[in-house]
Amino acid sequence: MPAPSLTVVEHPLVRHKLALMRDTRTSTAKFRRLMHEISLLLAYEATRDLPLAETEIETPLERARFPVLAGKKLCLVSILRAGNGILDGMLDLLPSARVGHIGIYREPRSLAAIEYYLKLPADLAERDVILVDPMLATGNSAVAAISRLVELQARSIKFVCLVAAPDGVANVHKAFPEVAIVAAALDRGLNEHGYILPGLGDAGDRLFGTK
Numbered sequence: 015m016p017a018p019s020l021t022v023v024e025h026p027l028v029r030h031k032l033a034l035m036r037d038t039r040t041s042t043a044k045f046r047r048l049m050h051e052i053s054l055l056l057a058y059e060a061t062r063d064l065p066l067a068e069t070e071i072e073t074p075l076e077r078a079r080f081p082v083l084a085g086k087k088l089c090l091v092s093i094l095r096a097g098n099g100i101l102d103g104m105l106d107l108l109p110s111a112r113v114g115h116i117g118i119y120r121e122p123r124s125l126a127a128i129e130y131y132l133k134l135p136a137d138l139a140e141r142d143v144i145l146v147d148p149m150l151a152t153g154n155s156a157v158a159a160i161s162r163l164v165e166l167q168a169r170s171i172k173f174v175c176l177v178a179a180p181d182g183v184a185n186v187h188k189a190f191p192e193v194a195i196v197a198a199a200l201d202r203g204l205n206e207h208g209y210i211l212p213g214l215g216d217a218g219d220r221l222f223g224t225k
């Protein structure tokens with residue numbers, strides 16, 4: 015089996031936009047727009063290995079063969095609610111992808127992941143899943159969501175986030191070494207409440223203006 019894969023996207027645009035998102039003074043509207051923009055760039059990275067097939071195309075000058083996507087069946091799965099910020103951006107780039115939602119909340123004391131909602135395409139076993147959640151902190155929510163996707167026999171699974179903590183990456187890869195992780199940043203660690211340091215705060219609250 016290949017070594018567990020973590021890709022930190024170090025493109026200057028990603029680093030710049032993420033730095034602005036971290037700033038506590040950034041407004042809800044700007045935070046939302048930045049999340050949308052970074053999601054496009056993360057989608058670009060996460061889809062780097064999509065297979066292509068040559069097809070014949072007639073340009074205004076001649077017929078020639080060109081690569082197009084080989085009918086890959088994708089499913090974007092958002093971990094509610096903050097995952098929806100990444101989902102919206104990714105759908106701009108992948109408008110034909112199917113979409114699933116998994117509602118998971120963190121039990122505040124134990125930080126255990128509790129699933130409260132699940133809606134996925136029926137044909138998941140024929141689809142490659144990109145699972146999205148902005149913050150990979152303890153990894154408990156990600157592991158719970160991936161377990162559910164594995165149980166439903168998703169064809170493959172990638173996990174895309176904005177900010178990852180070393181604990182979260184280790185937990186996901188311990189449980190599911192085959193799941194490749196794409197992140198915009200790998201931060202220092204977690205505080206006693208399971209928040210990422212330095213992080214950007216509560217991604218859901220900042221995205222939806224609920225605090």
Ligand code: URA
Pocket residue numbers: 096149151208209210211213214215216217218
């Ligand atoms: N969830 C968040 O929104 N932020 C964190 O730092 C950790 C989990």
